Amino acid sequence: MKKPVISLLLVLNSFLLFAQTKEELTIKEIYKSSLTNSKCYAWLDYLSNSIGARLSGSDNAEKAVQYTKSQLETLGFDRVYLQEMMVPKWVRGEKEIAYFLDNKTKVNIPVCALGGSIATPKSGLTAEVIEVKSINELEAWGDKIKGKIVFYNRPMEPEFIETFKAYGNCVDQRYAGAKEAAKLGAVGTIVRSMNLRLDDFPHTGNQSYGDLPKSQYIPTAAISTNAAELLSKTLKTNPKLKFYLKQSCQQMDDVVSYNVVGEIKGSVHPEKIMVVGGHLDSWDLADGSHDDGAGVVQSMEVANIFKNIGYKPKNTLRVVLFMNEENGGRGGDKYEELAQANKENHIFALESDSGGFSPRGFSIESNDAVFNKIVTWKSVFEPYLIHSFVKGHSGSDIAPLTSKSIIKAGLKPDSQRYFDYHHAANDTFDAVNKRELELGAATMAAMLYLMDQHYAVVEAK
Amino acid sequence: MKKPVISLLLVLNSFLLFAQTKEELTIKEIYKSSLTNSKCYAWLDYLSNSIGARLSGSDNAEKAVQYTKSQLETLGFDRVYLQEMMVPKWVRGEKEIAYFLDNKTKVNIPVCALGGSIATPKSGLTAEVIEVKSINELEAWGDKIKGKIVFYNRPMEPEFIETFKAYGNCVDQRYAGAKEAAKLGAVGTIVRSMNLRLDDFPHTGNQSYGDLPKSQYIPTAAISTNAAELLSKTLKTNPKLKFYLKQSCQQMDDVVSYNVVGEIKGSVHPEKIMVVGGHLDSWDLADGSHDDGAGVVQSMEVANIFKNIGYKPKNTLRVVLFMNEENGGRGGDKYEELAQANKENHIFALESDSGGFSPRGFSIESNDAVFNKIVTWKSVFEPYLIHSFVKGHSGSDIAPLTSKSIIKAGLKPDSQRYFDYHHAANDTFDAVNKRELELGAATMAAMLYLMDQHYAVVEAK
Numbered sequence: 001m002k003k004p005v006i007s008l009l010l011v012l013n014s015f016l017l018f019a020q021t022k023e024e025l026t027i028k029e030i031y032k033s034s035l036t037n038s039k040c041y042a043w044l045d046y047l048s049n050s051i052g053a054r055l056s057g058s059d060n061a062e063k064a065v066q067y068t069k070s071q072l073e074t075l076g077f078d079r080v081y082l083q084e085m086m087v088p089k090w091v092r093g094e095k096e097i098a099y100f101l102d103n104k105t106k107v108n109i110p111v112c113a114l115g116g117s118i119a120t121p122k123s124g125l126t127a128e129v130i131e132v133k134s135i136n137e138l139e140a141w142g143d144k145i146k147g148k149i150v151f152y153n154r155p156m157e158p159e160f161i162e163t164f165k166a167y168g169n170c171v172d173q174r175y176a177g178a179k180e181a182a183k184l185g186a187v188g189t190i191v192r193s194m195n196l197r198l199d200d201f202p203h204t205g206n207q208s209y210g211d212l213p214k215s216q217y218i219p220t221a222a223i224s225t226n227a228a229e230l231l232s233k234t235l236k237t238n239p240k241l242k243f244y245l246k247q248s249c250q251q252m253d254d255v256v257s258y259n260v261v262g263e264i265k266g267s268v269h270p271e272k273i274m275v276v277g278g279h280l281d282s283w284d285l286a287d288g289s290h291d292d293g294a295g296v297v298q299s300m301e302v303a304n305i306f307k308n309i310g311y312k313p314k315n316t317l318r319v320v321l322f323m324n325e326e327n328g329g330r331g332g333d334k335y336e337e338l339a340q341a342n343k344e345n346h347i348f349a350l351e352s353d354s355g356g357f358s359p360r361g362f363s364i365e366s367n368d369a370v371f372n373k374i375v376t377w378k379s380v381f382e383p384y385l386i387h388s389f390v391k392g393h394s395g396s397d398i399a400p401l402t403s404k405s406i407i408k409a410g411l412k413p414d415s416q417r418y419f420d421y422h423h424a425a426n427d428t429f430d431a432v433n434k435r436e437l438e439l440g441a442a443t444m445a446a447m448l449y450l451m452d453q454h455y456a457v458v459e460a461k
Numbered sequence: 462m463k464k465p466v467i468s469l470l471l472v473l474n475s476f477l478l479f480a481q482t483k484e485e486l487t488i489k490e491i492y493k494s495s496l497t498n499s500k501c502y503a504w505l506d507y508l509s510n511s512i513g514a515r516l517s518g519s520d521n522a523e524k525a526v527q528y529t530k531s532q533l534e535t536l537g538f539d540r541v542y543l544q545e546m547m548v549p550k551w552v553r554g555e556k557e558i559a560y561f562l563d564n565k566t567k568v569n570i571p572v573c574a575l576g577g578s579i580a581t582p583k584s585g586l587t588a589e590v591i592e593v594k595s596i597n598e599l600e601a602w603g604d605k606i607k608g609k610i611v612f613y614n615r616p617m618e619p620e621f622i623e624t625f626k627a628y629g630n631c632v633d634q635r636y637a638g639a640k641e642a643a644k645l646g647a648v649g650t651i652v653r654s655m656n657l658r659l660d661d662f663p664h665t666g667n668q669s670y671g672d673l674p675k676s677q678y679i680p681t682a683a684i685s686t687n688a689a690e691l692l693s694k695t696l697k698t699n700p701k702l703k704f705y706l707k708q709s710c711q712q713m714d715d716v717v718s719y720n721v722v723g724e725i726k727g728s729v730h731p732e733k734i735m736v737v738g739g740h741l742d743s744w745d746l747a748d749g750s751h752d753d754g755a756g757v758v759q760s761m762e763v764a765n766i767f768k769n770i771g772y773k774p775k776n777t778l779r780v781v782l783f784m785n786e787e788n789g790g791r792g793g794d795k796y797e798e799l800a801q802a803n804k805e806n807h808i809f810a811l812e813s814d815s816g817g818f819s820p821r822g823f824s825i826e827s828n829d830a831v832f833n834k835i836v837t838w839k840s841v842f843e844p845y846l847i848h849s850f851v852k853g854h855s856g857s858d859i860a861p862l863t864s865k866s867i868i869k870a871g872l873k874p875d876s877q878r879y880f881d882y883h884h885a886a887n888d889t890f891d892a893v894n895k896r897e898l899e900l901g902a903a904t905m906a907a908m909l910y911l912m913d914q915h916y917a918v919v920e921a922k
Contacts, residue, residue: 035620159493196896385848414875417894417896433878435878
């Protein structure tokens with residue numbers, strides 16, 4: 001009885017060796033296709049330079065829907081379609097103005113309203129400033145906050161290697177700062193930009209008044225890091241200085257918008273769906289080339305790579321360009337609502353929403369057994385300098401997906417430069433390197449290819 | 462007899478655990494120091510923006526010697542000194558001019574002379590162009606090369622993940638192209654810039670006429686990648702087009718210059734020397750912020766980090782800022798000459814000369830046993846996203862070092878953007894990200910720290 005068993009083992013072994021080599025070759029083709037024959041950089045050029053900023057509800061967001069749909073239609077999908085939804089429409093209005101008066105010297109401050117903020121009175125708002133390093137500090141100030149502008153000035157901590165950790169430790173000041181200060185009678189809030197550099201760019205981003213009654217809303221804005229340093233320094237010698245803020249932003253009625261979806265039916269398991277995506281909307285201060293033009297065109301490039309190398313997925317592949325990640329998340333919600341209504345089975349979702357920088361790895365949301373299986377794929381990624389596989393957040397747009405045993409992942413690019421540009425006027429096309437963008441697209445395609453090949457094994461874990 | 466053995470193992474185990482934890486803590490301090498308290502970015506700002514381009518033999522190169530020496534003197538070295546040598550002095554002269562005439566249309570071409578090239582006649586040089594993709598192709602053209610300008614147009618290959626491989630496959634056209642074409646009677650050569658992007662920057666770099674008699678030298682220059690594409694396309698329809706080149710560069714007499722050295726005597730093995738360095742000189746078209754201002758200030762930062770965290774090396778540590786890497790290598794040669802004269806024992810040399818981008822790992826020159834030992838340190842680097850340990854070239858300045866059983870290494874930063882800037886007018890301070898620079902310095906300090914701690918073990922391998 002021994003002989004047959006040995007033979008079988010040999011057969012299995014050669015099969016595994018063959019399988020591995022075939023996979024390695026396909027992944028080599030994927031990277032080569034992306035670095036030599038990709039469209040993602042040209043798509044990003046168009047999205048950034050011919051369309052521009054794409055805040056939800058804007059004309060540009062609509063143009064981006066139509067443009068990406070038309071481009072997806074050239075890539076051989078079985079079906080390209082839109083998913084309609086209502087999205088919030090917030091408009092910035094006139095360029096904001098801020099300055100402080102240090103005795104008689106007027107010091108102008110680079111400023112931008114935070115997304116969702118109300119306007120100041122037309123003539124602006126003038127008040128003394130209370131500087132705090134955290135929302136928790138507000139309580140100690142008690143009544144003194146009444147009638148003042150609260151200035152949140154806790155910097156991002158430089159010592160984290162992953163800059164998103166520093167962002168996570170800071171962003172409550174931007175998101176909830178106005179709501180909390182309003183409760184204590186502040187007339188406005190300003191926040192130090194979420195930026196690790198000292199420079200002159202104010203960084204916008206979403207904020208929420210939560211369940212505060214509308215009558216208690218107060219205007220809120222971000223100031224540049226250089227301005228935050230200067231204001232803080234000046235307050236030490238002149239704590240009674242007056243700060244002036246004028247902004248005319250407003251929340252309009254919700255308007256119609258769309259997710260854009262391209263679908264390739266799975267050749268073996270059409271009922272099992274893999275999603276790859278990024279978000280079409282951006283903030284309004286710049287092109288949003290990193291956030292998240294990069295993720296959009298990389299997701300589209302995955303389909304282009306598969307087309308170029310002739311790879312037909314076994315499972316259904318959907319490229320999903322989500323709308324309204326920045327200030328509402330309605331695109332992700334709508335996608336999941338329709339998935340549930342259609343009783344769809346999603347097995348994998350991959351998002352790119354951390355910038356178009358050199359890819360370093362993946363952040364994976366799964367149970368330990370699945371994670372440990374995925375980590376065994378590291379060896380095939382290492383020739384492409386992809387080493388970092390960690391458990392963690394995947395992406396905001398795919399967060400609502402609840403299919404049973406779905407695996408989610410986020411592309412992890414190098415994060416050092418991300419917050420230099422995030423939500424600021426310098427998040428433009430020239431800040432994206434073509435090769436870094438293409439390597440990210442290839443890394444996503446390679447992960448989808450491996451998941452497509454091995455989902456049955458992974459899922460059995 | 463069993464019990465004592467178990468106890469001993471336990472003791473050894475706790476020692477190892479303790480040792481590892483102490484090392485991990487020190488490395489954590491190293492990174493924190495660099496990210497929160499470094500001087501390297503301010504030094505680079507001064508080198509780039511207050512001094513500027515630092516070609517060997519130039520006034521700026523001398524200023525850089527004096528500036529870095531004065532800065533090293535603030536860092537608590539036992540000794541800061543200069544090593545004198547003669548260096549080549551090549552000057553570019555007036556801005557070069559190039560164009561071609563396509564029928565009657567004059568098309569201007571971004572151009573720069575290659576380092577070491579001779580001038581054209583004062584009125585310039587006009588000739589027909591023969592395009593080749595390699596030096597090997599010249600032979601097939603034979604006599605037809607006489608009186609022509611040879612145009613080397615083999616692009617860097619985009620499919621390599623490590624861009625230095627693509628550079629290595631191309632740079633013979635720049636380095637030896639003129640010499641080989643001159644042998645066949647060409648009157649000049651132009652070369653497509655060593656650049657993976659399509660843009661308008663010509664990239665200079667060293668070239669050599671080898672042992673060609675001076676009377677046979679011909680002028681040689683680089684043109685931008687966009688211009689190379691255009692010229693090649695135009696040659697297809699108009700192979701007889703005339704190309705005009707004018708440059709007035711010249712090789713002057715050698716002049717005095719210096720390496721700058723800062724030395725901390727080893728507390729245990731003062732006779733064993735570790736070197737960390739980069740090169741002070743740059744090309745003349747830009748600040749040389751990546752090549753190699755970054756390596757200079759990172760090497761200086763290593764000393765600053767050790768000072769800040771209070772680490773005293775067991776072995777002697779030298780920060781060496783080499784002169785003349787770009788067009789002669791005299792600094793590296795002089796350093797080795799003095800090391801031999803003084804019978805010095807160098808155990809380790811680490812160079813940073815691949816740009817100030819996010820560090821990814823090290824390229825190590827050693828035997829396999831030593832390499833395998835060093836690779837075991839990967840685990841302490843991985844929290845800092847340093848994963849790539851490969852065998853390979855360390856650095857040009859440390860190449861001459863011949864101490865018995867010396868280990869050499871080069872810092873390997875992310876290479877995707879390097880050739881966007883290399884030897885071109887856009888290699889400027891704004892192209893360097895502060896955090897990426899600091900992470901590189903920390904990674905170098907961590908490697909020197911581990912080598913300092915473990916050299917005896919490594920060397921025993």
